[in-house]
Amino acid sequence: MIPNQTVSRAQGNVPQSQWEAGDLLVAYLAQLSVDYVFGVPGGAIEPLYNALARSARKGGPRAVVARHETGAAFMADGYGRQTGKLAVCCATTGPGATNLITGVASAYENRIPMLVITAQTALSHFGRGALQESSCTGIDTVNLFQHCTRYSTLVSHVAQLEHKLSTAIMTAYQSPNGPTHLSIPLDILRSAAPVKIPSYQLAALLHHPALLDxxxxxxxxxxxxxxxxxxxxxxxxxxxxxxxxxxxxxxxxxxxxxxxxxxxxxxxxxxxxxxxxxxxxxxxxxxxxxxxxxxxxxxxxxxxxxxxxxxxxxxxxxxxxxxxxxxxxxxxxxxxxxxxxxxxxxxxxxxxxxxxxxxxxxxEEERAPGVExxxxxxxxxxxLRQEPKRRFQFDEEAKYHDNSTPIKPQRLMKELTRLFPSNTRFLADSGNSIAWAIHYLQPSWQSDRNGEPFRGCLDFAAMGWAIGAAVGSALGAPGNPVVCITGDGSWLMSGQEITVASQEQLPVIFIILNDAALGMVKHGQRLAQAEAVGFELPAINYCAYGEAMGVPSHIIRSPQDLMVLDIKAICKRQGPTLLDVRVDPEEVPPMKTRMKVLGGAQ
The missing domain is CATH 3.40.50.1220 (TPP-binding domain)
Known part of the structure; x- marks a missing residue:
C-alpha cells in the first residue's frame, strides 16, 4: 500500500494540518493492513479512540470494545493467530493497563506478535497523584510490562513516536516473536503529528529472508x-x-x-x-x-x-x-x-x-529383490482421498461412542467433530476443556491452510483465553463459524465477552462444559489423594445467563439433545449461540502427564 493510500484510509476527515499523534499511529496500523484495535476506552487514551473513529469512517482500522482489558488482549491474540497480522490491543492508564497484563503475558509465552498501547496521565501531572497515575513515580506500568514483553518504553516526546512505534512493531516480529509495549501520555497522543504521512514502509522491513545453515x-x-x-x-x-x-x-x-x-x-x-x-x-x-x-x-x-x-x-x-x-x-x-x-x-x-x-x-531397479x-x-x-481412518486409539474409545446421560465429554468431542462444518475453527480453554479437546476432538482438516482448525492457549494456560480469542478469530475469519470450548470456571471469569460477539454479530458458538466445579482442580486433587478443597462452583443455568444477554441458548444433557439442534442455522446466524452442556462430572480428563510432573516436583 503506497503512503498516500495509507493516509487516506486511516486519517478520516481530519485535515493534515490537524493530524494528531494518534492519527499517525493508526496510519501505520493501516499500512500493515490491521483491521481492529481491541481495548477498553478511558479518558487518558481518548485521543487514540478519536483517531480510530476517524479511521473507521474511511474503512480503516477501527476499535472493538471488550468488556475487560484481559479479554481485549485475548481477542487481539485470536485475531493475530487467525490472520497472521499484527495483534493490537490498548488500554487507558492505571488499572486499564494492569488489567491487560495476563493477556499480554499469555501472548508472550505463546510468541504472538502484538502491539500493546497503554496511556499515561499527562506528562505535566507525573508525580502529582493524578487519577489512575501509572508513571515512574506511581504504579510503573512501563516496568511492569518489561517482564512480559520484548520491548516496553515510554514515549516522552511526540518526536519519539514514529521511531519507537516502528521499533516496537519490528521487535514484535523478531525471533522469538512476542508482544511489545508503548506507554503514551495523554498530551503526547493529543499533540500534532510530527509528520504528515508515515515515513517508513514497515511491511518491507518486516520481511524476513529465508535463512539456511x-x-x-x-x-x-x-x-x-x-x-x-x-x-x-x-x-x-x-x-x-x-x-x-x-x-x-x-x-x-x-x-x-x-x-x-x-x-x-x-x-x-x-x-x-x-x-x-x-x-x-x-x-x-x-x-x-x-x-x-x-x-x-x-x-x-x-x-x-x-x-x-x-x-x-x-x-x-x-x-x-x-x-x-x-x-x-x-x-x-x-x-x-x-x-x-x-x-x-x-x-x-x-x-x-x-x-x-x-x-x-x-x-526400483537398484533395490535388491524382495526389499520394499x-x-x-x-x-x-x-x-486424503482414501476413506477416512484413524490410525491411533483413544484412551477410552468406548466412551467416545457412549449414549449416556449426562453426556460424556468424550462423546461431546465426537459430536462436535461430526456436526460442525469443515471450515469451523475450534478453540479450547485451559482446564478440562483443553485436555478433552487435545485427546478426543478431531476437527476437519482443510488443505487451504487458511488458519488451523484447532487452537489452545498452552504453556501459560490462562483461563478464559478461548472466550476472547474466539471473538478475535471470528473477526479475522469472516464467514467461518468459530466454536469456543470452555469450562464453567473460565466462563465465570470472562463470560461477559459474549456480548462483544453479539455486538459484532459474530457466529461464535460458546460451549460451556458445566460440571459445577473447577474440574481439573477437582480431578487433580483426587488423583493426587490431596485434600478436596476449593474446587466447588455453584450450579448455574448458563442457558438463562445467555438468554438474559439476548443470545439464543440451549441446555444439552445428552447426545440426542445435540442431534436435534439445527447446526447449519446456528453457524449462519449473525451472532453467537450458547450451549450449556451438562457433562458427566465424574469423567476424569486425560491428564496423567500433568499429574506425573506435579508428583515429581521438588
Missing part, C-alpha cells in the same frame, strides 16, 4: 538418508512448512506425531499420523517414540516445554536420537542433548532435504 542441512540429509526408522514431530511453528514436512514424511515413510501445540496442522486421518504426544496425548504417539527400532526423531518448529515434551521425557524424546530443526533460536535452548541442531526457515530446509533425498534414494520400495513423494491431498 548449509553445513547443517547437509548433515541433516545424511542423517535422514542413513536412518533405519524415523519419526517426525510437528510443533506449533510449522504452519507454513507443513506441506513440505508431510511430503518429506511420505518420501521416507516416517511416522508423524504432533505436539499439543501442533494439533490441527495434520489431518487426523493422514495415513502416517499417529496422534499427539505430551499433555493429553495418545498412547500410540508415545509408543512410536519409544519404539527401540526408531533411531532418529526429527522435531520441527516446537517449543519443547512441559506440555510438548511429555513432561521432559528423556527416554522417548529428549535424548541423543533427537534432531531439532528450528527457525526460533530460543527453542533450541530446550534441547542441548540433541545430536544435531538445524537453524533456518523450515519450508526452505524441508524443500532442500526433499530435493537431496529424491536424488539419493535408490530407484520407499513410497515416492505423494501430495497430501492424494492420501
Amino acid at each position: 548449509e553445513n547443517m542441512i547437509e548433515a541433516l540429509c545424511d542423517q535422514i538418508a542413513s536412518a533405519k526408522k524415523v519419526v517426525f514431530v510437528v510443533g506449533e511453528d510449522c504452519r507454513e512448512a507443513i506441506d513440505a514436512i508431510l511430503d518429506l514424511a511420505f518420501l521416507i515413510q516416517s511416522d508423524v506425531v504432533t505436539t499439543p501445540h501442533g494439533k490441527g496442522l495434520v489431518s487426523p486421518y493422514h495415513p502416517l499420523f499417529r496422534g499427539v504426544i505430551g499433555f493429553a496425548g495418545h498412547r500410540s504417539a508415545s509408543e512410536i517414540l519409544s519404539d527401540p527400532e526408531v533411531d532418529t526423531v526429527v522435531v520441527f518448529g516446537a517449543n519443547l516445554g512441559e506440555w510438548a515434551s511429555n513432561g521432559w521425557d528423556t527416554e522417548a524424546l529428549l535424548n541423543d536420537r533427537l534432531i531439532h530443526v528450528e527457525n526460533t533460536q530460543e527453542n533450541l535452548t530446550r534441547t542441548p542433548m540433541a545430536r544435531l541442531h538445524v537453524r533456518g526457515t523450515l519450508t526452505t530446509i524441508c524443500e532442500r532435504v526433499l530435493s537431496y533425498l529424491r536424488q539419493r534414494l535408490p530407484t 520400495r520407499r513410497q515416492p513423494d505423494s501430495p497430501l491431498r492424494e492420501a
Whole structure:
C-alpha cells in the first residue's frame, strides 16, 4: 500500500494540518493492513479512540470494545493467530493497563506478535497523584510490562513516536516473536503529528529472508538418508512448512506425531499420523517414540516445554536420537542433548532435504529383490482421498461412542467433530476443556491452510483465553463459524465477552462444559489423594445467563439433545449461540502427564 493510500484510509476527515499523534499511529496500523484495535476506552487514551473513529469512517482500522482489558488482549491474540497480522490491543492508564497484563503475558509465552498501547496521565501531572497515575513515580506500568514483553518504553516526546512505534512493531516480529509495549501520555497522543504521512514502509522491513545453515542441512540429509526408522514431530511453528514436512514424511515413510501445540496442522486421518504426544496425548504417539527400532526423531518448529515434551521425557524424546530443526533460536535452548541442531526457515530446509533425498534414494531397479520400495513423494491431498481412518486409539474409545446421560465429554468431542462444518475453527480453554479437546476432538482438516482448525492457549494456560480469542478469530475469519470450548470456571471469569460477539454479530458458538466445579482442580486433587478443597462452583443455568444477554441458548444433557439442534442455522446466524452442556462430572480428563510432573516436583 503506497503512503498516500495509507493516509487516506486511516486519517478520516481530519485535515493534515490537524493530524494528531494518534492519527499517525493508526496510519501505520493501516499500512500493515490491521483491521481492529481491541481495548477498553478511558479518558487518558481518548485521543487514540478519536483517531480510530476517524479511521473507521474511511474503512480503516477501527476499535472493538471488550468488556475487560484481559479479554481485549485475548481477542487481539485470536485475531493475530487467525490472520497472521499484527495483534493490537490498548488500554487507558492505571488499572486499564494492569488489567491487560495476563493477556499480554499469555501472548508472550505463546510468541504472538502484538502491539500493546497503554496511556499515561499527562506528562505535566507525573508525580502529582493524578487519577489512575501509572508513571515512574506511581504504579510503573512501563516496568511492569518489561517482564512480559520484548520491548516496553515510554514515549516522552511526540518526536519519539514514529521511531519507537516502528521499533516496537519490528521487535514484535523478531525471533522469538512476542508482544511489545508503548506507554503514551495523554498530551503526547493529543499533540500534532510530527509528520504528515508515515515515513517508513514497515511491511518491507518486516520481511524476513529465508535463512539456511548449509553445513547443517547437509548433515541433516545424511542423517535422514542413513536412518533405519524415523519419526517426525510437528510443533506449533510449522504452519507454513507443513506441506513440505508431510511430503518429506511420505518420501521416507516416517511416522508423524504432533505436539499439543501442533494439533490441527495434520489431518487426523493422514495415513502416517499417529496422534499427539505430551499433555493429553495418545498412547500410540508415545509408543512410536519409544519404539527401540526408531533411531532418529526429527522435531520441527516446537517449543519443547512441559506440555510438548511429555513432561521432559528423556527416554522417548529428549535424548541423543533427537534432531531439532528450528527457525526460533530460543527453542533450541530446550534441547542441548540433541545430536544435531538445524537453524533456518523450515519450508526452505524441508524443500532442500526433499530435493537431496529424491536424488539419493535408490530407484526400483537398484533395490535388491524382495526389499520394499520407499513410497515416492505423494501430495497430501492424494492420501486424503482414501476413506477416512484413524490410525491411533483413544484412551477410552468406548466412551467416545457412549449414549449416556449426562453426556460424556468424550462423546461431546465426537459430536462436535461430526456436526460442525469443515471450515469451523475450534478453540479450547485451559482446564478440562483443553485436555478433552487435545485427546478426543478431531476437527476437519482443510488443505487451504487458511488458519488451523484447532487452537489452545498452552504453556501459560490462562483461563478464559478461548472466550476472547474466539471473538478475535471470528473477526479475522469472516464467514467461518468459530466454536469456543470452555469450562464453567473460565466462563465465570470472562463470560461477559459474549456480548462483544453479539455486538459484532459474530457466529461464535460458546460451549460451556458445566460440571459445577473447577474440574481439573477437582480431578487433580483426587488423583493426587490431596485434600478436596476449593474446587466447588455453584450450579448455574448458563442457558438463562445467555438468554438474559439476548443470545439464543440451549441446555444439552445428552447426545440426542445435540442431534436435534439445527447446526447449519446456528453457524449462519449473525451472532453467537450458547450451549450449556451438562457433562458427566465424574469423567476424569486425560491428564496423567500433568499429574506425573506435579508428583515429581521438588
